[in-house]
Amino acid sequence: MRFRWLLVILLLATSCSTAPNIQEVSPPSYADQLRGAVFNPPRSLDDFTFTSTEGEPFSLSDHQGQVILLYFGYRTCPDFCPTTFAELKRVYTELNEPADKLKIAFVTVDPERDTIENMTLYTHAFHQDFIGLRDDSAALQQLMRELGVVVEKRQLGDSSLSYLIDHTVSVFLIGVDGRLEVQYLYGTDYQDIVHDLRLILGDAL
Amino acid sequence: MKVRAAFLFILVIVIVAIGLWMFSPNPARANAKLEMRSDPFPLAIGWVTLTVAVLNGDGQPIDNAAVAVSIQMMHPGMLPIHRQATPAPNGLYEVSINWPMMGQWVVDVAAELPGTQDTLQDQFEVFVYPVPVNSSTITSFRSASEIEMLVTDAERELHIVIPQGTQAMMRLGQAENMMPDEIRLNINGQNTLVIQNNDIVEHTIGPFLVRPGEVIRQKFTSPSVYQGICSLNVAESISIIVEG
Numbered sequence: 001m002r003f004r005w006l007l008v009i010l011l012l013a014t015s016c017s018t019a020p021n022i023q024e025v026s027p028p029s030y031a032d033q034l035r036g037a038v039f040n041p042p043r044s045l046d047d048f049t050f051t052s053t054e055g056e057p058f059s060l061s062d063h064q065g066q067v068i069l070l071y072f073g074y075r076t077c078p079d080f081c082p083t084t085f086a087e088l089k090r091v092y093t094e095l096n097e098p099a100d101k102l103k104i105a106f107v108t109v110d111p112e113r114d115t116i117e118n119m120t121l122y123t124h125a126f127h128q129d130f131i132g133l134r135d136d137s138a139a140l141q142q143l144m145r146e147l148g149v150v151v152e153k154r155q156l157g158d159s160s161l162s163y164l165i166d167h168t169v170s171v172f173l174i175g176v177d178g179r180l181e182v183q184y185l186y187g188t189d190y191q192d193i194v195h196d197l198r199l200i201l202g203d204a205l
Numbered sequence: 206m207k208v209r210a211a212f213l214f215i216l217v218i219v220i221v222a223i224g225l226w227m228f229s230p231n232p233a234r235a236n237a238k239l240e241m242r243s244d245p246f247p248l249a250i251g252w253v254t255l256t257v258a259v260l261n262g263d264g265q266p267i268d269n270a271a272v273a274v275s276i277q278m279m280h281p282g283m284l285p286i287h288r289q290a291t292p293a294p295n296g297l298y299e300v301s302i303n304w305p306m307m308g309q310w311v312v313d314v315a316a317e318l319p320g321t322q323d324t325l326q327d328q329f330e331v332f333v334y335p336v337p338v339n340s341s342t343i344t345s346f347r348s349a350s351e352i353e354m355l356v357t358d359a360e361r362e363l364h365i366v367i368p369q370g371t372q373a374m375m376r377l378g379q380a381e382n383m384m385p386d387e388i389r390l391n392i393n394g395q396n397t398l399v400i401q402n403n404d405i406v407e408h409t410i411g412p413f414l415v416r417p418g419e420v421i422r423q424k425f426t427s428p429s430v431y432q433g434i435c436s437l438n439v440a441e442s443i444s445i446i447v448e449g
Contacts, residue, residue: 032357037423043416148407148414150434170412183421185412187429 033199034182035192042179045146048139050107053120053132058105060178067200068103068174069193072149074110075122076161080169080186081106085126088171090190092127095197101204102197104130107143109151109167111136147172147180175200236262239314239327242345247369247405249337250304257290257298259316259325266296269319274300279309279330307335308379309370312346330403332370340405343418347403355401355420362397363390367415367437371404375437383437384410387444390425397424398445408436411445 031038045060052058060068069088073081088104095102106123108114111134114122119132144151151167173182173196181200184193198205240258255274259267272290277283290298298316312329328349352366367383374380390396399422402408402415411433413421428449435443 032422035424035426037413037421040420040422041418043419148409148412168412183413185423185429185431187427189427192426 030199031181034196036173036182036184036188036196038182039180042175042177042181043146044179045174046142047178048135048143050133050135050140051116052134053116053123058131058133060174063103064178065176066101066103067176067197068105070105070107070147070172070174071170072107072109072144072147072151072167073169074108074165074167075114075118076110077165077167080167084169084171084186085123085130087188087190087193088130089126091193091197092129094190094194095205097127097129098201098205099129101201105133106130107133107135107140109144109149109165111140147183173197173200237267237318237323237325238262238350239316239325239348240345241312241314241329241348243331245337246344247338247340248304248310248331248333250307250333250335252301252303255290255300255302255312256293257300257314257316259296259298259318267316267318268292268294268296270296270298270325271317272298272300273315274302275313275315276302276304277311277313278306279311285313304333307333309333309368309374330368332368332373334370334373338405340417342416343405347401347418352401352403355399358397361395362399363388363395365398365400365410367400367402367404367408369403369405371408371437372406375439382439384435384443386438386440386442387446389446389448391448392425392428393449396426396447397422399423409434410437411435411443 031040047059047061049057049059071084071088073084085106092102092104106119108119114134116132116134119134123130123132149168151165154164154166156163169186171184171193172180173184175181182196238260240260242256244254244256257272257274259270259272261267269292273287274290275285275287277285286302288300288302290300293299310331310333312331314327314329316325318325329346331346346369356362356364365384371380371383375383388398390398399420400410400413400415401420402417405417407414407416409415411431415421425447427447429447431445433443434441
């Protein structure tokens with residue numbers, strides 16, 4: 001009888017043991033709040049330098065600290081490209097045109113027909129700050145491979161355009177450290193892109 | 206009588222203190238985990254060295270654990286092979302295994318932690334290639350716990366986990382369609398697509414290129430249809446249909 005309380009205390013002490021919880025889920029991270037397709041981890045990209053409508057070459061490495069929205073298309077695209085760029089203009093104006101923090105670039109997949117001159121007219125038709133990028137070397141193919149951009153030329157029989165190009169119609173968000181963070185599929189609400197850019201750029205905006 | 210009572214009281218205090226010290230959860234141990242690498246990586250038929258890292262919640266190595274490894278082919282009738290790992294410095298434990306056959310295997314790892322009665326357990330789904338192949342992007346295996354941790358909302362997420370060796374199995378004609386011709390999601394229900402690529406090569410699922418080791422998470426908020434190439438489907442195409 002006299003040792004009953006001792007037994008109770010011993011039982012209480014041993015009941016304090018807790019098995020390790022190795023499957024504890026980490027708290028929500030910053031990336032979990034993004035509304036596009038989020039890459040975990042963000043994808044490293046090779047540096048590239050393309051001819052630009054800004055008059056000087058555009059390199060990925062020259063834009064560390066800025067967010068880049070990259071889109072691959074072509075000037076004579078009848079549907080997806082103008083629609084996407086109209087949406088990107090809404091994004092840009094909604095954020096009060098943060099030229100020093102955000103670059104929106106149109107990479108032509110039709111360097112044969114898209115010259116820097118006519119790309120300047122094209123991109124500026126949407127916004128003066130938008131940049132056209134052109135390259136016809138292996139560097140463009142490498143970047144497209146890294147991002148998963150696919151293009152396929154489709155011949156037209158009786159059209160003055162002679163061909164159309166089927167292409168990936170995503171917008172790729174390259175973060176301030178030059179890595180691919182988010183992919184926006186065609187049709188993404190521009191407010192979702194605005195939301196993500198506010199999250200990523202934060203007080204910088 | 207009083208001396209005896211006092212002695213008993215002190216004894217109880219000491220026992221309780223020891224009990225609390227021995228069995229109370231160690232914050233670092235509470236999130237302990239197992240990682241596994243191999244040489245060569247990925248696995249190939251023949252002699253392979255598996256290296257298991259036992260890490261505490263702070264990512265620091267735990268030495269003096271007893272690590273046991275059990276391998277079994279994902280094939281009925283195959284008996285498991287058990288091995289005890291040999292300790293190496295920095296919380297690493299090594300075991301050499303002569304892998305007899307190509308294909309999908311499961312590696313179960315159990316680590317008895319020193320000074321406790323805790324055993325860490327985890328499982329790794331691996332693929333054994335017929336000959337050594339290069340993998341420059343990823344260098345270690347993803348554990349079942351790690352895969353499980355990606356699920357944040359099981360009701361709303363559709364998870365596609367691409368196992369290691371998927372491309373090899375498809376090329377050998379030993380894998381059925383890893384992906385159906387279409388995936389259906391609903392913005393009011395299962396609205397998030399999560400793709401995790403544990404293979405050693407990149408895969409494309411519709412608009413998404415997923416590199417080895419990457420996870421892509423897309424929450425859909427409006428009805429839409431995306432059609433594209435699929436490297437996990439014999440017909441090489443897929444439709445992702447998001448309904449409203």
